[in-house]
Amino acid sequence: MGATDGDIMDKNESADKRETGTLGKLMVLLDIVTHADSPMRFTDILAVAGQPRGTLHRQLGHLTEEGLLEVLADGRYAPGLRLLDLASRSWARNEFRLIAEPHLNALQQLTGETVHLGVLRGASVIYLDKVEGSQPVRMYSQIGNASPIYCTGVGKAALSALPDDRLDAIISSVSFQRFTDNTLTPETLRGEIADIRRSGNAFDREEHEVGIRCVAAPVYSEDLSFVGGVSVTGPAYRLTFERLEEWALPVRRTAESIMSGMRIGLGPRR
Amino acid sequence: MGATDGDIMDKNESADKRETGTLGKLMVLLDIVTHADSPMRFTDILAVAGQPRGTLHRQLGHLTEEGLLEVLADGRYAPGLRLLDLASRSWARNEFRLIAEPHLNALQQLTGETVHLGVLRGASVIYLDKVEGSQPVRMYSQIGNASPIYCTGVGKAALSALPDDRLDAIISSVSFQRFTDNTLTPETLRGEIADIRRSGNAFDREEHEVGIRCVAAPVYSEDLSFVGGVSVTGPAYRLTFERLEEWALPVRRTAESIMSGMRIGLGPRR
DNA sequence: CCGATGGTTCCATTATTCAGAACTCAATTT
DNA sequence: AAATTGAGTTCTGAATAATGGAACCATCGG
Incomplete structure (x- = not known):
């Protein structure tokens, strides 16, 4: 079991192997948005993520709904406040x-x-x-x-x-x-x-x-x-x-x- | 599974209901762990989450794999460092x-x-x-x-x-x-x-x-x-x-x- | 040695997600 | 003003991943 998890698998956040199913795909999106220099439009993300429009739309919707992303007044996507909340708990304890x-x-x-x-x-x-x-x-x-x-x-x-x-x-x-x-x-x-x-x-x-x-x-x-x-x-x-x-x-x-x-x-x- | 014929129950008008599929379920787990006073054992989470063992096991596995949770040496689950990274980006920009x-x-x-x-x-x-x-x-x-x-x-x-x-x-x-x-x-x-x-x-x-x-x-x-x-x-x-x-x-x-x-x-x- | 407790793996069933096209809506162009 | 483009949203059957239940391993304490 998990005492020694053996080896480090994915070193960098390059999107190649997903052993984490749906979550993995969503995390890739989250990474894209959080790594961007400024909030991204739907189409910008679409170009990088390489997913069908409909799919991306739903995924971003879910992330937004959960507060992991947020939609600005002009429709662009930015990292959400939920992240701060989670992290502060993580840090504090x-x-x-x-x-x-x-x-x-x-x-x-x-x-x-x-x-x-x-x-x-x-x-x-x-x-x-x-x-x-x-x-x-x-x-x-x-x-x-x-x-x-x-x-x-x-x-x-x-x-x-x-x-x-x-x-x-x-x-x-x-x-x-x-x-x-x-x-x-x-x-x-x-x-x-x-x-x-x-x-x-x-x-x-x-x-x-x-x-x-x-x-x-x-x-x-x-x-x-x-x-x-x-x-x-x-x-x-x-x-x-x-x-x-x-x-x-x-x-x-x-x-x-x-x-x-x-x-x-x-x-x-x- | 027939298409959703007639929706019997309407959405609750006062509270916004979450329709975030798989992500929603995972976020619930993440919340459970981050809100806990100390790292939780598998069984502790099991009791609160009310999910079948096998399901919970996979979900925690995915969250861990993504760095949102981490398993300590004794097998307990704590919030992961990925959260800090994400949040610091969110904050900085x-x-x-x-x-x-x-x-x-x-x-x-x-x-x-x-x-x-x-x-x-x-x-x-x-x-x-x-x-x-x-x-x-x-x-x-x-x-x-x-x-x-x-x-x-x-x-x-x-x-x-x-x-x-x-x-x-x-x-x-x-x-x-x-x-x-x-x-x-x-x-x-x-x-x-x-x-x-x-x-x-x-x-x-x-x-x-x-x-x-x-x-x-x-x-x-x-x-x-x-x-x-x-x-x-x-x-x-x-x-x-x-x-x-x-x-x-x-x-x-x-x-x-x-x-x-x-x-x-x-x-x-x- | 046995019987708990705690965690992991398997696999048929089922619910979610996927992909792609069709659609809306507004802003531009002609 | 009509036509066109761009940006985003909403549908579908089909594909895929998640589910749940039980069986399977470990350890530990007696």
Whole structure:
């Protein structure tokens, strides 16, 4: 049964295999609309979805009826509010996040920089929490975001926890995009992973965004049923390389605290 | 299966009935799991859902496969991470929120208190944004949350924008829970709504939580395709009744700015 | 070893969904 | 003004996926 679900099957949201019947088809539509830059008209969706008009019409109708999509005044489709409601519940009760929360706060206090908690999903990292300093900044800006795995501290930390076969599977499934001069390539990434496994820390040296650095450490369950990471992020002028080294240990400690919290917190299992 | 000869029973005229086929059934399950206080076992869900074992098994399988649910190591079901991803996209691109954002920031600067943006969905208010002062506080704590409509500033403000028939429909569909001594009842609520329509401002005088007050104003589109509100919230010791009055106008102004932004921002419609 | 409890698989039956065409409605073009 | 196009909606029998019931595996506790 489901303890170890074996292998990761569908890495990306490309529409090819549907093992999920009707739901799968609807989720493809939902993805199309949520990934769009702006609300889409019926015909726009029709062109991408490649379904008969009548069928698409009913499907969109159902999604709308359920609040997963919404129809704007001009007839275009946008993601619905029901998603926010569902997600906020999902987030609020997430055990991993709840357990991690106090440790994240402590780390934020210690470093004064922004602390992130993320978890691996398919070939992306999804941010589960973020604790900032005192700036009245955009919240939610990161939480829930799916980010590339090869150029974020949390992503690389998470990767380092995986066995080689899953690592390879993920690396080969991702298309590497060059965000900055320092962004890694598939080859350099493997080297990095080795370093991370040795030292216990992943670094992001302006690989995703110029001027932003971070130091991270992996957090994972014994059975690898989930894999994630914690990180401290900040502007390059504050996070000098010495600083990064200085915080490497506290970050690892935080990761360890979270992991031991998980072993207790999730209760007796198996 | 003969075609649907004569429909014997008409739709219920007061409540909208859901005709969403398979999706509807799955969403019910998703709701069950996301509303639970903790992850549920198969049997727990079985008891609530009232479906045959085999059916439920497949449905949960599909939801899990799509990442809407996830099975923990011990086999229990919890909301999945896919929801966060979907919601963050939904949130990030929400036109209403994008248009409102600068105005919310301005209001926060002016008052120094927490500013909320919410929108009516069914008989609840869903918070779309929140701008806080400088405390490093829980983010996301409100965003996406569905809150009762009769004891929050934003909720009452939103209600005041509705025509009486829709107002009645909502009021009669909600069960009023008494949170504090000041929580309104269906009868007092109607009086309040009249006041709000007159003055343009809704107040929450510790009706939801003792020690918390707020002043709000309605924000809505001409055609009422959506209805929401903005509010300034804070602790009672800072938000004296004089203060509330003082901020009533700025809050209304903010609401108006957002509405005029919407008229332009959403472009030509209809 | 037995008998619970909790979860999974199979398969004929049945209800939903599908596809494609026909239809409405408005805005443009001629 | 009539004709044409574009965008969206509503019908159908036919195809497909969902259903429900029972039989089938695990574990666990005695």
